[in-house]
Amino acid sequence: MSSILSNEKIKAFLLSILIFVVFVLLWQAIVSSLGGEAPEMDPEYAALMGATAKGASAIPSPGDVGSEIWGHIADPFYDAGPNDKGVGIQLAYSVGRVSIGFGFAIVVAIPLGFLIGMSPLIYRALDPFIQIMKPISPLAWMPLALYTIKDSGISSIFVIFICSVWPMLLNTAFGVSTVRKEWINVSKTLEVKPFRQALTVILPAAAPTIMTGMRIAIGIAWLVIVAAEMLVGGTGIGYFVWNEWNNLSITNVIAAIFFIGMIGMLLDQVLAQISRLVAYED
Amino acid sequence: MIDEKYISTQGLSRVFPSPEKLGEPVTVFSDIWFNVKQGEFVCLIGHSGCGKTTLLNILAGLDQASDGYIIVDGKEQNKPSLDRAVVFQSHALMPWMTVMQNISYAVKSKFKSWSKAKIEAHAQKYIDLVGLKNANNKKPSQLSGGMKQRVGIARALSVQPKILLLDEPFSALDALTRGNLQEELLNICRQTKQTVFMITHDIDEAILLANRVILMTNGPNAKIREIVQNTLPDDRCRNTVHRHPNYYPMRNHLMDFLVARSETFAEEISRSDYDPKNPPIVAPSANLETEMESENTTHISLV
Ligand SMILES: Nc1ncnc2c1ncn2[C@@H]1O[C@H](COP(=O)(O)OP(=O)(O)OP(=O)(O)O)[C@@H](O)[C@H]1O
Ligand SMILES: [Mg+2]
DSSP states (O other), rough: OOHHHHHHHHHHHHHHHHHHHHHHHHHHHHHHHTTTOOOOHHHHHHHOGGGGGSSOOSSHHHHHHHHHHHHHSSSTTTTSTTTTTTHHHHHHHHHHHHHHHHHHHHHHHHHHHHHHHHHHHHHHHHHHHHHHHHTTTTGGGGGHHHHHOHHHHHHHHHHHHHHHHHHHHHHHHHHHHHHHHHHHHHHHHHTTTHHHHIIIHHHHHHHHHHHHHHHHHHHHHHHHHHHHHHHSSSSHHHHHHHHHTTTTTTHHHHHHHHHHHHHHHHHHHHHHHHHHHHHHOO | OOTTSSEEEEEEEEEEOOOSSOOOOOOEEEEEEEEEEETTTEEEOOOOTTSSSHHHHHHSEEEEEEEEEEEEEEEESSSSSSEEEETTOOOOOOTTTTTHHHHHHHHHHTTTTOOOOHHHHHHHHHHHHTTSSSOOTTTTTGGGGGHHHHHHHHHHHTTOOOOEEEEEETSSHHHHHHHHHHHHHHHHHHHTEEEEEESSOOHHHHHHHHSSEEEEEESSOOOEEEEEEEEEEOOOOOOTGGSSSTTTHHHHHHHHIIIIIIIHHHHHEEEETOOTTOOOEEEESOOOOOOOOOEEEEOOOOO
């Protein structure tokens, strides 16, 4: 049984490698067929970009990107002024902002979600506000945040907070309101006090749903932080991408995309691990 | 001295709002009067949907009667209490806790000042009592249906309640497991002189376990049709109970009720002087000379 399973795993792994190799070869083939020449460029645009843009291929080869990524991994934390920081530093800024915004969202969403989930009255009263706030793009809050907070870093954190709070709030409320009546009844017959009941029955019962909300939230937060940092600039991986685009370093842009994907996956995996800890089989 | 009215229900009724808007409210049952003696095992039999679970929830304090009172040990009750432990129809174990944790949780709720070691030792005693060996660290999802019911029973017993309320605890089990668990429950309750109120669908279960069987008519507006005194000896056991001459009179009487008489209640009472406060008491027996249990006991002979 387990050997069949691991066999499947090995096959899937080999297939993944094959797909990757084919992708890299295709990429290389496309780059070579363009013969290292710059693609047709609007003359005005070319003039605007100056001579540097000419001659070099706009699409870097997989080798270029690979060595660029390796370069970043080898020296992730160098700091050579505001416009030239290691990708590690930029990622750390972004992860830091996401963590702080996400942390605040947890502190607000989970207790509030408990309240909404336990009280149909509060749920009905807050529902219209939630329904209106939820579909607002988190970036739409940015001007308001910049205007009131007057700090780009904190404004990004606020935007992360706003975008992660809804999925956590709704999932917590849903998880709490759908806790099986019989478990509540058990705790009632044991004369368990409300606070202990919330901690020992409702929280563990709703934990898998709450974790689902957190996973959705961290995914959204990581999408949003890149856009937010592009908007406000300064530091962070979003700013890095935009800065490299302005430098017309497509190689670096692709390398950054790779890092964004890797960190996003890592964040999701961390939460997936926690989900596994609180999961239960009914 | 044994308290004859240890549990006493006085004119209980339960009305639910109509399922449709503007419809008539539904009276599940009304005017329910009965007593349970201290140390007595009482079974409640009735068709599906007649309101048995609703009645048990009210006894447990998990639901409120629309009318009437419950007196337990001389005091009116309307809240859940550690004195009345419930074994739920669907076992209701916490799936994220192990067997030991499930039972310890109950023990800790009752004996708040105990040390962890003392709580676990006490819980272990009840795990052993229901014959669950080597399952302490298993989660409910890793247990069979019968094992889960045992945990549910152990949890209820572990708080040493004055009254045990059981809602069809064995209905989801196969016949063999059910038989074994019935026997164990009977032994435990005899040893501890536990007062038990149990819902069942199973006539043989009622004959084996109950001192008295309360028969409930079909809903809506269900009533207690009669209370059947168990005429079999107190030391009855599963393997020999069916050889006793009173077994078939008991069984046939209960079967007749479930098959036919539970439906024709309205007709029957119009022809008799039915009093909900004193439902008829019946003692089915093979022998008409059996001592009369009370003034309004009717003896029915089927032989
Ligand atoms: N919360 C509720 N709201 C409205 N009606 C209810 C509610 N709970 C139960 N009922 C109704 O009350 C009646 C009795 O339900 P109950 O669960 O007590 O039946 P039961 O005798 O335990 O049946 P079973 O043997 O199938 O378990 C049913 O007709 C049911 O539809
Ligand atoms: Mg029921």
